[in-house]
Amino acid sequence: MTTATHAMPTRSDLVRVSQHLWEIPRSFRDDMRAPARLYADEALLDDALGDRSMEQLVNTATLPGIIKYAIAMPDIHQGYGFPIGGVVATRLPEGVISPGGVGYDINCGVRLLASQASVDEVSPFLAELASLLYRNCPSGVGVHGVIKLPDAELDEVLVEGARWAKDHGYARQEDLQHTEEFGTMPGADPEFVSHKARERGRGQIGTLGAGNHFIEVDRVAEIFDQPAAECLGLFPDQAVVQIHCGSRGFGHQVCGDYVARFQTTVRNYGIELPDRELVCAPFESEEGQQYFHAMACAANFAFANRQVLAHRIRCSFEQALGGRVPRFDLHQVYDIAHNMAKIEEHEVGGTHMRLCVHRKGATRAFGPGSAGLPGDLRDIGQPVLIPGSMGTESYVLIGTHGSMQQTFGSTCHGAGRVWSRARARKTVRGQQLRQELENRGIAVRTGSMPGLAEEAPQAYKDVSRVVDVVSRAGIGKKVARLEPISVIKG
Amino acid sequence: MQHFQEIEHTADWAFRAHGRDLAQLFANAARGMFELQGGVGRGETSVVRRVAVSGVDCETLLVNWLNELLYLQETQHETYSRFEILEISDTELRACVHGRPSRPEGKLIKAVTFHDLQVRRSEDGCEAAIVVDV
Numbered sequence: 059m060t061t062a063t064h065a066m067p068t069r070s071d072l073v074r075v076s077q078h079l080w081e082i083p084r085s086f087r088d089d090m091r092a093p094a095r096l097y098a099d100e101a102l103l104d105d106a107l108g109d110r111s112m113e114q115l116v117n118t119a120t121l122p123g124i125i126k127y128a129i130a131m132p133d134i135h136q137g138y139g140f141p142i143g144g145v146v147a148t149r150l151p152e153g154v155i156s157p158g159g160v161g162y163d164i165n166c167g168v169r170l171l172a173s174q175a176s177v178d179e180v181s182p183f184l185a186e187l188a189s190l191l192y193r194n195c196p197s198g199v200g201v202h203g204v205i206k207l208p209d210a211e212l213d214e215v216l217v218e219g220a221r222w223a224k225d226h227g228y229a230r231q232e233d234l235q236h237t238e239e240f241g242t243m244p245g246a247d248p249e250f251v252s253h254k255a256r257e258r259g260r261g262q263i264g265t266l267g268a269g270n271h272f273i274e275v276d277r278v279a280e281i282f283d284q285p286a287a288e289c290l291g292l293f294p295d296q297a298v299v300q301i302h303c304g305s306r307g308f309g310h311q312v313c314g315d316y317v318a319r320f321q322t323t324v325r326n327y328g329i330e331l332p333d334r335e336l337v338c339a340p341f342e343s344e345e346g347q348q349y350f351h352a353m354a355c356a357a358n359f360a361f362a363n364r365q366v367l368a369h370r371i372r373c374s375f376e377q378a379l380g381g382r383v384p385r386f387d388l389h390q391v392y393d394i395a396h397n398m399a400k401i402e403e404h405e406v407g408g409t410h411m412r413l414c415v416h417r418k419g420a421t422r423a424f425g426p427g428s429a430g431l432p433g434d435l436r437d438i439g440q441p442v443l444i445p446g447s448m449g450t451e452s453y454v455l456i457g458t459h460g461s462m463q464q465t466f467g468s469t470c471h472g473a474g475r476v477w478s479r480a481r482a483r484k485t486v487r488g489q490q491l492r493q494e495l496e497n498r499g500i501a502v503r504t505g506s507m508p509g510l511a512e513e514a515p516q517a518y519k520d521v522s523r524v525v526d527v528v529s530r531a532g533i534g535k536k537v538a539r540l541e542p543i544s545v546i547k548g
Numbered sequence: 549m550q551h552f553q554e555i556e557h558t559a560d561w562a563f564r565a566h567g568r569d570l571a572q573l574f575a576n577a578a579r580g581m582f583e584l585q586g587g588v589g590r591g592e593t594s595v596v597r598r599v600a601v602s603g604v605d606c607e608t609l610l611v612n613w614l615n616e617l618l619y620l621q622e623t624q625h626e627t628y629s630r631f632e633i634l635e636i637s638d639t640e641l642r643a644c645v646h647g648r649p650s651r652p653e654g655k656l657i658k659a660v661t662f663h664d665l666q667v668r669r670s671e672d673g674c675e676a677a678i679v680v681d682v
Contacts, residue, residue, distance in 0.1 A: 109558045111558070135558045135559050136557065136558040136559055137559055137560070137663075138560060138661040138662075138663030138679045138681065139661070139662075139663055142559055158661075158662075161681070162658045162659040162661075162681045163658060163681070254619050254623075257619075257623045258619065258622055258623060267656075268656055269656075269658070269682050307622050307623075307658075310618075310658045310659045310681075311619065313659065314611075314615050314659045314660075317611075317661075317662060318603070318608060318611060318612055318615075321603075321604055321605075321608050321662070322604050333662075333663060333664060334607065334662035334663075334665060335661050335662045335663040335664075337662070475558050475559050476558065477558070478556045478557055478558055479557070479559075479560070479561060479682070480554050480556060480557075480561075481556070508586075
């Protein structure tokens with residue numbers, strides 16, 4: 059199998075479907091099995107055409123069993139294999155599952171916790187709180203030390219996810235209710251996880267990791283939808299916390315194991331692909347099932363990881379604010395995944411179909427009344443958490459009927475990069491950026507100044523613009539806007 | 549010729565490695581990967597690891613080799629700076645890697661990908677452009 063070089067899509071290859079929706083027809087390339095669609099306004103469209111993300115989107119439209127379209131969200135940017143911000147659904151039983159369509163950080167996601175305290179009440183103790191969060195979370199040393207899991211207990215984490223955390227005092231029942239899949243991804247079987255994945259994951263539960271992962275203390279700056287905000291327990295000037303991280307080395311190893319293995323699997327099934335990172339297997343095949351079982355283990359590892367981090371954040375709040383600030387306790391608003399393949403039922407052309415929905419840098423956004431939502435959220439739809447770039451705003455949205463009809467219940471996941479990491483490092487000095495953020499009253503704690511520079515806000519698109527597009531296109535509804543008051547990075 | 553160069557990539561890191569033959573390409577790719585993560589430190593190396601990997605073709609072998617080094621880096625808490633390729637074919641590799649204990653500081657590579665990967669051979673030697681997930 060060789061890597062083919064294809065023509066990059068240009069503006070003239072795009073057909074405008076509606077104000078914020080563009081299509082590359084199937085006729086663009088012989089190997090496309092479906093058209094490719096992008097949600098964007100004019101400026102975001104230019105960004106998407108500025109790197110190789112549209113070519114990568116077209117590549118995903120070649121996956122066997124793809125249904126309707128390969129979809130890209132307005133925060134699309136160049137990834138590897140799939141673009142970041144891509145959604146591809148394949149029809150079962152004949153459709154495929156692709157490990158590269160989930161990515162290395164399986165179940166990377168975002169969790170939002172909300173206190174009942176105002177930012178004014180928390181601010182006098184913010185420096186101490188930020189230092190405690192940094193000490194307790196990124197390294198995994200934590201308030202109770204490193205969690206090193208023996209094999210039998212690691213198996214429990216892989217099968218139970220956040221439920222394991224509840225059994226060990228790291229979670230409350232309502233946390234599970236407000237987590238995608240209720241914190242336990244079905245289908246997990248540790249038998250299909252390698253020894254190496256276990257070794258990498260064993261000591262990493264409750265750790266943040268580096269890269270674009272973070273903990274952020276935020277202020278609820280604006281409410282767009284009062285009834286939905288009330289339902290989620292959000293109010294103006296409230297102090298809330300976001301966690302962004304995933305399955306750590308465990309997930310990276312699971313993905314790497316199966317991408318390497320599937321290099322021969324695609325040959326066995328006679329599947330031809332334009333990029334080796336897109337390797338896949340029929341979902342119902344032995345190989346496809348084995349990857350799915352292993353991926354579900356990594357998803358559960360990530361749910362447990364974010365849950366233990368949430369516990370450590372609660373402990374940090376208690377240490378910093380206990381006896382000083384009333385109502386500092388944190389309730390869980392929701393926890394979402396934005397790198398995952400899920401088996402879901404969707405209505406396509408009037409028929410209910412069982413699909414394998416890949417979301418790579420895209421968030422599930424189920425509308426009101428959908429199955430899989432807890433009773434208290436069923437009427438408003440699923441909360442969707444959209445972190446912006448560091449130091450800028452973030453959004454809370456809810457899923458809509460539109461997202462169910464147009465995008466297999468999916469929406470955007472963040473701001474999306476526009477600068478390469480190399481350019482960000484050359485342009486921005488970490489120390490200077492930290493000072494700028496501190497001057498704006500944002501308490502920054504980080505282990506790496508070059509790492510901070512790579513995540514500079516200038517390196518990302520404007521998250522408000524991204525959210526406006528999904529909102530106008532009807533695939534997400536704005537509930538609240540958050541502004542950071544403290545950023546903690548590994 | 550410089551043994552590797554970073555190339556532009558929006559979300560992740562990418563670099564091009566060269567070598568007069570396959571063995572040197574693989575050693576330079578490993579060196580590039582560790583240098584991108586913040587350098588390999590100075591002074592004498594103090595640990596030696598033996599590595600054996602296989603793959604169905606040259607590209608798979610390259611990805612498996614680099615991912616094996618990331619696995620060792622993460623689980624042994626070590627950084628490697630010297631890569632002795634003892635035996636190499638398109639599908640098998642045996643090597644000794646030399647490094648030192650090191651706790652990660654800052655950015656770490658999550659994984660090496662197959663994206664657009666092709667080992668190109670010419671009269672001048674071998675070359676590959678490698679995209680890594682960070």
